[in-house]
Amino acid sequence: MALASVGGTAKSLRNAPSRAEIRPAGQSQGSPQPVTVRLLGPLDALFGVTANCVSGLRRKTALATLALRMGKVVSCDQLIDIVWGGQSPATAVNTLQSHISYLRRLFGARESIVTHPAGYCLVQGDVTTDVRIAEQLIDEARRSADPRRRVALLKDTLALWRGQPLDELSAHPWLDEQAERLERIRLSAVNLFTQARLDLGDHTALIPELEDLTRQHSFDEDLHRQLMLALYRAGRQADALSVFHQIRGRLREELGVAPGRPLQALEEAILHHDASLDPPPPMPARGARLTGPAGAVIPAQLPPRGGRIIGRLAELGQLDRALTRAPGTTAILTLAGAPGVGKSALAVHWAQRVAARFPDGQLYVDLRGFDPSRPAMDVADALHGFLNALAAPPNAVPAGLEAQVGLYRSLLASKRILVVLDNARDAAHVRPLLPGSPGCVAVVTSRTQLTPLVITEGADQLLLGPLPPEEAYVLLASRLGEERVRAERDAAEEIIEQCGGLPLALAIAAARTGARPLARLAADLRAPLDVLTGGDPATDLRAVFSSSYRSLSSDAATLFRRLGSLLDPGVTPQAAAELTGLPVHRVRLLLDELAGAHLLTRHSRDRYLLTGLLRVYAAELCVQHSG
Incomplete structure (x- = not known):
């Protein structure tokens, strides 16, 4: 059967009318029709589009045996053994001949079942089986590079299963083996079908289906691998790793083996946020144009990833979940944390990871809100850059910031664009740059807590802390x-x-180590701020801290310096008031300002902590100003 006709044949098998009993001998009319023996469910024979049942347990078993060995001779002894389940009567040979005559009448042609000296053979030609059609569809799907084509082929394949194969036949070990083979074929189609849907980005819808499949096939590593990948792409990294731990424990406890290398490699890739696991870009609709209007350029301004992100599973999951906000809303995500904690690196990593979900482009700007060597970027300059990236004609850009913001948001309307606003000074620094279209997402990083955006724009806030020791x-x-x-x-x-x-400190330390023993670097780090410099302001930790310190009010800067004189890293408002000579209610505001700038950590209502390298920096400033 030509492959071009397989898909149509599969549909006809699926949509066959109700079965009817075979016509008695002599009532067939016209030339013989193509016949498909259907084994993947209740056994019958499909004549064109009409299904005919086969009566009798022995006849069904004889037909199934010949159909499963189509094109090969089945000996009389083997056929008798299978048909009578190993308990054949003395009349078995004559009865078998009667059954073969019945089947020949079923096919409408004597030559469909050929007699050989050794036995019988169901010949290929006008007769085929749904098993062969399934195998052809699977083979064609494997060769196709188009996941949409694979999904269509494999959907037709799986529709051929109408029930439990070979379930109504004589009991025989050979038939049991064949039933297991047919189940392996079905599982192969399921795996390929699932993979094709993953390749189309259908991971969220696949999760409940894969959860059911892995419960049914608790040792199938391919299905567990696909479930892990679907969970990871849906932003559920912890759940993906939990699936790995469950099957690893099951394999070890019940079979005494470890997971295969593909499953172990996937666990490692999930832990390292490997870019190869990212969802595929959405495929254009059939016949759709792959380019925009003549001369239009889709903005792709994201900087390259700055190396591997370690840990941050919870934070990445929170960012992913923000993409599932209710339809009609604009997602705004804020990443805040101390200087050097990795906000920009995480934002760019995540943005690169989900960029394919934004086919109309990605905009990026470093607003330099806390740049140690350059002034903060003016909002008008950032907006002008975005308008250029969106191909706004210069003569169409209006005068005045408000009018330009209106044009910017108009250009984003009805589009899916990701906007990354890096290193913002405060909420006012980014408000004019926030998109208004429901299809857009904005990610804002800052050293300050952008609480006003949470209040007025409904932003999702994510606070980034230092790495725990194991991730460091x-x-x-x-x-x-x-x-x-x-x-x-x-x-x-x-x-x-x-x-x-x-x-940032760990990256600088590693770069400064060179070939020296780590013990030497550890000794040098007892004066850490003199060592943790990479040669420019962006990689000089003292300069990085200084840009945050310089943004403080005068009283908050004074309090920060004086906190460096304390032996205890913790401080209460009352103790801070004694350091500054200011009233407690005023000092509370200053402590909140330091906490909002992430130069201090609020441990509880009346206790704040100054720890780590920021404490070293505060102590250094205290000595400088007391001298």
């Missing part, structure tokens, strides 16, 4: 090599402690 260790090992860090574990842990879990 992985980051250092990724920079210096696992063997080297393991060999000098004590020194590595001292470096991690001195860097306070700040990714």
Whole structure:
């Protein structure tokens, strides 16, 4: 049967009318019709589009046996053994001949079942089986590079299963083996179908289906791998890793084996947020244009990823969940945290990861709100850059900021565009740059808590803290090599402690190490701010901290310096009031200002903490100003 006709044949098998009993001999009319023996459910024979049932357990078993061995001779002894379930009567040979005559009348042609000296053979030609059609569809799907084509082929394949195959036949081990083979074929189609849907970005809809499948097939590693990938792409990294741990435990406890390499590799890729796991870009509709209007350029302004992101599973999951906000709303995500904690790196990593969901482009600007060497970017300049990226004709750009904001939001209307506003000084710095279209998403990073955006724009707020020690260790090992860090574990842990879990500090420390022993660097880090510099203001930790310090009010800056004189990292408003000579109610406001700038951590209502490298910096400022 030609492959071009397989899909149509599959549809006719699926849509066959109700079955009817075979006509008695001599009542067939016209030339023989193409016949399909259907084995993937209740056994029958399909003549064109009309299904005819086969009466009798022995006849059904004889037809199924010949159909499963189509094109091959089945010996009389084997056929008798299978048809009578290993308990054949003395009259079996004559009765078998009668059954074969019945089946020949069923097919309307004597030559459909050929007699050989050794037995019988159901010949290929005008007779086929739904099993062969399924195998052809699967083979064609495997060769197709188009996931939409694969989905269509495999959907037709799975529709061929109408029930439990070979369920109403004689009991025989060979038929049991064939039933298991047919189940393997079905599972192969399921795996391929699921993978094709993953390739189309259908991961969210697949999750409940895959959860059911993995419960039914608790040792099928391919299905578990697909469930892990679907969960990860839906922003549920912790759930994806939980699936791995469950099947690993099941394999170890019940079979005494470890998961295969593909499953282990996927776990490792999830832990490292490997870009290869990101959802595929949406495919254009059939016949759709792949380019915009003549001369139009889709903006793609995201900077390159700055290396691997370590940890941050919860934060990435929270960012992913923000994409599922109610239809008709604009998602605004804010990332806030201390200087050097990795806000920009995480925002760019996530933006690159989900960029394919925004086919109309991605806009990016560094607003330089806390740049140690340059002034903050003016909102008008940032807006002008976006209008250029969106191909607004210069003569169509109106005068005045409000009118330009209106044009900017008009250009974003009915589009899906991701806007990344990096390093904002405060809420006012970004408000004119926020999109208004429901299809758009804005990500804002800042060292200050952008609470006004949460209140008035309904932004989702994410506060980024230092890396926990185990993730800081992985980051250092990724920079210096696992063997080297393991060999000098004590020194590595001292470096991690001195860097306070700040990714920027750890990256600078790793770069400064060179070929020196880690113990030497650990000793040098006892004066950390002199060591943690990469040669320019952006990689000089003292300069990075200084840009936040300079943004404080005069009284808050004074309080920050004086906190550096305390032996205890914790401070209460009453103790801070004694340091400054200011009333407690005024000092509370200053402490909140420091906490809002992430130069201080609010531990409880009446206790604040100044720890790590920020405490070292505050102590340094205190000495400078007291001298």
